[in-house]
Amino acid sequence: MKLCITSMGRHIDDKIDERFGRASYFLIIDTETMEIEPVQNDAQSAEQGAGIKAAQIVRDKGVDAVLTGFLGPKASSALASSKIKIYENASSKDTVKDAIEKFKNRGYTETIHDPSVQRRTGR
Amino acid sequence: MISKELIHTKVITTFHKKSFNTPLIGITGGKGGVGKTTAAVNIAFAIAAKGYRVAIVDADVDAPNAAILTSLALNEPEQVYSMIPEFIETKCTRCGKCVKACRRNALFMPSDSLPVLIGDCNGCETCMLVCPDNAIQKGSRPVGCTYKTQSGSITLYTGELYEGAEESAFVVSALQARLAKHADDFDIIIVDTAPGTHCNVISALRGVDAAYAVTEPTPLGAHDLESILKLLNLFEIKSSIILNRSDLPGSESKIRTLVSEFKSDIPASIPMHESVEKSYAEGRPVVIMFPDSEPAKIFFTLSDSIIREYIR
Numbered sequence: 245m246k247l248c249i250t251s252m253g254r255h256i257d258d259k260i261d262e263r264f265g266r267a268s269y270f271l272i273i274d275t276e277t278m279e280i281e282p283v284q285n286d287a288q289s290a291e292q293g294a295g296i297k298a299a300q301i302v303r304d305k306g307v308d309a310v311l312t313g314f315l316g317p318k319a320s321s322a323l324a325s326s327k328i329k330i331y332e333n334a335s336s337k338d339t340v341k342d343a344i345e346k347f348k349n350r351g352y353t354e355t356i357h358d359p360s361v362q363r364r365t366g367r
Numbered sequence: 368m369i370s371k372e373l374i375h376t377k378v379i380t381t382f383h384k385k386s387f388n389t390p391l392i393g394i395t396g397g398k399g400g401v402g403k404t405t406a407a408v409n410i411a412f413a414i415a416a417k418g419y420r421v422a423i424v425d426a427d428v429d430a431p432n433a434a435i436l437t438s439l440a441l442n443e444p445e446q447v448y449s450m451i452p453e454f455i456e457t458k459c460t461r462c463g464k465c466v467k468a469c470r471r472n473a474l475f476m477p478s479d480s481l482p483v484l485i486g487d488c489n490g491c492e493t494c495m496l497v498c499p500d501n502a503i504q505k506g507s508r509p510v511g512c513t514y515k516t517q518s519g520s521i522t523l524y525t526g527e528l529y530e531g532a533e534e535s536a537f538v539v540s541a542l543q544a545r546l547a548k549h550a551d552d553f554d555i556i557i558v559d560t561a562p563g564t565h566c567n568v569i570s571a572l573r574g575v576d577a578a579y580a581v582t583e584p585t586p587l588g589a590h591d592l593e594s595i596l597k598l599l600n601l602f603e604i605k606s607s608i609i610l611n612r613s614d615l616p617g618s619e620s621k622i623r624t625l626v627s628e629f630k631s632d633i634p635a636s637i638p639m640h641e642s643v644e645k646s647y648a649e650g651r652p653v654v655i656m657f658p659d660s661e662p663a664k665i666f667f668t669l670s671d672s673i674i675r676e677y678i679r
Contacts, residue, residue: 293472293486300475318485322475325483
């Protein structure tokens with residue numbers, strides 16, 4: 245599967261960025277081959293709608309799942325509309341490498357998008 | 368910082384245009400809580416007491432409160448809608464141009480369906496302009512409401528923004544459009560703006576013949592007065608100052624300096640007085656509740672000068 249992890253940098257040894265819309269990088273990882281594609285997040289400095297724009301970037305990359313610290317309701321609804329799975333609670337104390345390991349060991353539980361949560365916004 | 372030179376004469380001319388002849392007076396002031404609405408309703412009721420038909424427009428749609436200070440009900444609601452894009456399945460080719468063009472990043476293109484509106488749309492219609500296939504039609508959603516309440520010779524126009532709606536500008540514009548339709552029914556219109564110097568204050572002041580900036584002699588009052596005077600100066604709006612709580616010890620000299628700097632004047636200084644507090648607490652203008660009190664007399668004098676200068 246193609247997994248997108250929000251990261252502070254371009255490398256697997258960089259720390260997790262807990263933000264999604266305002267994350268520095270998206271590391272797109274093929275969990276079978278472990279091939280990694282770093283994508284700079286152009287939505288990071290968006291005045292508004294960073295979460296939705298970021299969701300578009302990862303959707304366009306054809307990812308199957310997103311692993312991040314916390315996802316706002318709009319980004320969450322965008323990802324859910326494209327059937328991209330959401331995993332939250334990744335910690336900035338971990339590196340991307342740690343998170344991949346933990347992910348493979350089923351250390352994160354899938355967040356089910358709740359369309360009734362509307363007004364909470366992510367920072 | 369926008370310099371005056373950058374604002375084309377045309378902008379100023381358009382700004383001062385109005386579709387009716389009734390005099391329009393703005394009550395503004397920069398700082399919140401200085402008594403803008405108190406001044407607006409008292410001026411309005413004082414003018415009405417002289418037999419004129421007065422409209423009060425509460426243009427602070429994020430926190431409308433003129434109705435509370437006048438104890439008027441909110442009647443004749445009219446829904447305000449804002450445009451949202453609606454995508455036509457048969458025409459949309461999923462090119463994604465609308466998603467890229469949206470400055471608010473409000474649109475999202477899912478993998479196997481039409482674009483969806485997820486974020487905060489401000490109705491700018493850019494998506495419609497960039498769509499090469501005319502696949503977007505105008506939809507609408509309610510964002511607020513305007514009200515018109517008539518009581519004797521006073522008519523209150525007010526509006527409110529619905530919870531969760533982001534753009535108060537729609538409601539302010541709808542309020543102005545509604546007022547413009549009946550403007551000829553009045554001898555004068557008093558528009559009470561929101562605090563601050565932002566877009567909604569500017570649009571509320573569109574077309575005013577003069578603006579009164581309400582302030583108080585405190586450092587904050589002086590600071591925010593300077594901001595609003597700069598704004599009024601920029602838009603070439605005639606300004607005067609209403610100094611509320613004028614006997615507060617503090618920054619009156621600063622206010623005086625601003626008055627001469629901006630060639631303004633202080634036609635009314637209203638001292639603190641229990642009549643104002645009581646009227647505020649009861650939601651009845653001081654000019655009605657305590658017409659013989661000192662503050663009421665000051666409002667009557669001010670209103671007489673407004674009548675002389677602007678009515679007829």
